[in-house]
Amino acid sequence: MIELKNVSKLYESNEGNVLALNNIDLTVEKGDIYGIMGLSGAGKSTLIRCINLLECPTSGEVWVDNVELTKLSSNLLRQSRRNMGMIFQHYHLLTSRNVEKNIAYPLELNGLPKNQIKERVDQLLDLVGLKEKRSNYPSQLSGGQRQRIAIARALATNPKILLSDEATSALDPITSRSILNLLKEINNKLGITIVLITHQMEVIEQICNKTAVLKDGNIVEQGLVSRVFKAPQHPYTKLLLGHRDFEKHDPISLDFFRNVKVGGL
Numbered sequence: 001m002i003e004l005k006n007v008s009k010l011y012e013s014n015e016g017n018v019l020a021l022n023n024i025d026l027t028v029e030k031g032d033i034y035g036i037m038g039l040s041g042a043g044k045s046t047l048i049r050c051i052n053l054l055e056c057p058t059s060g061e062v063w064v065d066n067v068e069l070t071k072l073s074s075n076l077l078r079q080s081r082r083n084m085g086m087i088f089q090h091y092h093l094l095t096s097r098n099v100e101k102n103i104a105y106p107l108e109l110n111g112l113p114k115n116q117i118k119e120r121v122d123q124l125l126d127l128v129g130l131k132e133k134r135s136n137y138p139s140q141l142s143g144g145q146r147q148r149i150a151i152a153r154a155l156a157t158n159p160k161i162l163l164s165d166e167a168t169s170a171l172d173p174i175t176s177r178s179i180l181n182l183l184k185e186i187n188n189k190l191g192i193t194i195v196l197i198t199h200q201m202e203v204i205e206q207i208c209n210k211t212a213v214l215k216d217g218n219i220v221e222q223g224l225v226s227r228v229f230k231a232p233q234h235p236y237t238k239l240l241l242g243h244r245d246f247e248k249h250d251p252i253s254l255d256f257f258r259n260v261k262v263g264g265l
């Protein structure tokens, strides 16, 4: 279980301060696929990076499986992070290593013997359906294949939690769907809890069971996806979902809508 308690993040700089997260309370239960949605600048990346403390909250507590990460020494934090894999919009694969070596990388860092690394890499290649690409380099793969390898690498150390930072945003709709299906399969088969951030409401609808809507660093609504999508309570959620329906059902009008300045409507 992941719990954020009263988490705030203030970025301070000479250009001015930005309160990216404002008193966030969030609980993700074991086995959830929890989707955090919001527009650009809402604070999504900051929030997901606070879960594994890639970003340190200015105040508040982060708990994972009853351990308060915000209190851990850097050594213990490093160990705790092994329980959390992460995938990114632009994959972050190592270009000088082939597929096999990319997946093996975290296992090498953990000092696993070579024969066990090979066995684990084989299992993971099987899971993501890319056995035949084991000798290829990232530059020789499509975006969808790169993301599959990034997922395999993120799962190499058997994490209990997978964090997904806009993992399908750079992909076409069909490839995006296949990656989301893979994430769902991983959640089902391996019981891995997934937290994802996205600005695409269809991603939430396709695989998440719970969601939170983030606006200007505040969670304005959270709950079961089935409830939030059917009966949104907050005006901002209604606006986001209303726009999605508009996009889905009326693409011709949308072209017009895109060209109209909001202030001029």
Ligand SMILES: Nc1ncnc2c1ncn2[C@@H]1O[C@H](COP(=O)(O)OP(=O)(O)OP(=O)(O)O)[C@@H](O)[C@H]1O
Pocket (backbone or CB within 6 Å): 011, 012, 013, 018, 019, 020, 038, 039, 040, 041, 042, 043, 044, 045, 046, 047, 199
């Ligand atoms: N390192 C930083 N220093 C200062 N301000 C930052 C920093 N990182 C993010 N911010 C600001 O914090 C706010 C939230 O940013 P964040 O990247 O978390 O939003 P986001 O919802 O992930 O946006 P996007 O979808 O565009 O990636 C923004 O106003 C951003 O400019």
